[in-house]
Amino acid sequence: MAELTQDGRKIGDILLEVKNITLAFGGVKALTNISFDIKEGEIRAIIGPNGAGKSSMLNVISGFYHPQQGEVWFRGQKRGPMRPYEVARQGIARTFQNIALFKGMSTLDNLMTGRITQMHTNILWQALWKGPAEREEIAHREKVERIIDFLGIQAIRKTPVGRLPYGLQKRVELGRALAAEAKLLLLDEPMAGMNLEEKEDMCRFILDVNEEFGTTIALIEHDMGVVMDLSDRVVVLDYGKKLADGTPNEVRNDPAVIEAYLGVGH
């Protein structure tokens, strides 16, 4: 039952669904009874003011937090409690709000490390280097070079990423997530702290990734404007509760959302 968006992209079945997620840290409830789904091929946004529980939600999906209640379903199967690396191996890649790159490693090595879930030769072959391990390295290197071309970061291939300016680091982090060829890409505030030009670049990349590779993307933003242009559907969180869920237009006109974002005159 594939639907088509206005610009002709295909939206498929439900890829990931969270059901009645409740997450508490001690007495503080970060998320209360949250449910929503992400469909294959769409760009899904999670928005909300600071402290709304957006990042907590992303951390639940990527296995860093384990909710007290609720279920996560991925590709039609209920997921047990998983560690982050197991989630990654299932095909969910992510970036972080405050950038988690391998700062001492080059851009190329960061991207190659991003492909680790796709590499399968065992440690003995690697120690010998020749044979399967070498062929595998070369094949993966080609894929990584494609991503480097795509993101336009040829000039910084060999630069240790710790030395790069913030905007480029964000781009490399996106590249590393892309390298995993994940089914679902989670982006935690991909545009935070960027200037206007960098934001536009990043928007372009996100749209291109979605269009060219058909990657499903879920992203967090608290800048409403950016999100509305970018996404197919939007979930709005506030104080750990779900306020609204729908197309950008529906959400924009939702009274509860307007109140949370703008406040209501008394």
Added chain:
Amino acid sequence: MSPELLNVLEVIINGLLAGVMYSLVALGFVLIYKASGIFNYAQGVMALFAALTLVGFQTGQIPFAHVINTIFGTHLETWGPGLPTFFAILLTMGVMVLFAYLVERIVLRHMVNQAPIILFMTTIGLAYFMEGFGDLMWGADIKTMDVGLPSGASTWFETMTAGWATEGSNYPGMYVDMLDVAAAGIAILLVVVLTLFSQYTKTGRALRAVADDHQAALTVGISLRTIWVIVWSIAGFVALVAGIMWGAKSGVQFSLSLIALKALPVLILGGFTSIPGAIVGGLIIGVGEKLFEYSIGGMLGGATENWFAYVLALFFLMFRPQGLFGERIIERV
């Protein structure tokens, strides 16, 4: 060249060779520290344990023979003539991998997210446990290690260098122990192999990734536990090599575990997080302490090698606390 100059040269060469051995021990520390932020106090004991195990396999000792004899009143000692050196080394490597697995499974797994000082205390506990366990398994007597490495003075080097001296000065030539040369060669080979492995293979990249950022490593699908087992295994191999070298030199005995202490000043000099640092640090300490002993030692009553390294490290701490190659920590106030 004058004999005096040649003497200094001899001291430097021997210092470099000793330094390589220090580097080797320091390398084991750096590997584990980089990957998990743990200062592994047990590194020296791991070298002792590896050496004991190797000798045990070589001579065909029955593990825990003493315990078995006490309980069952038997008189077991050996099960045969022992294994050839090559197989004994392979088997010992296997034991070190098993050891790494058990350390992760039984100890580290429960220590995730603990403060560094607690992890450090854990490794102290581990060190004493292993020391006792090694004694129980292989007996506490001093053993000789013979893996077929050359030893004794190199006559070739002696005659060659004797020719360098000015005519008629009666210079006897330089003394270099062939065991030291072999040890240095093997240590250099080990470092080269480790560097290549970590630069150009998937697992090597995963190791560097974990050393760099745990959170990021998890998100790309690296299991920290697997990496820790690998890192402790590699540290176990390094300990085995160090154990063989030092064991061949001075016998396999408890004092072997104390060489770990010599690695401390090396680490302070080179930085806890840098493999090149461990090597350069080791060389500086090796040459430094030999030169100091040769030039000034006599005036201070000798035996300066016991403390020189620590004093040098202390000076370094005052001026460059992160070490020569360590990461400089700049914190925003």
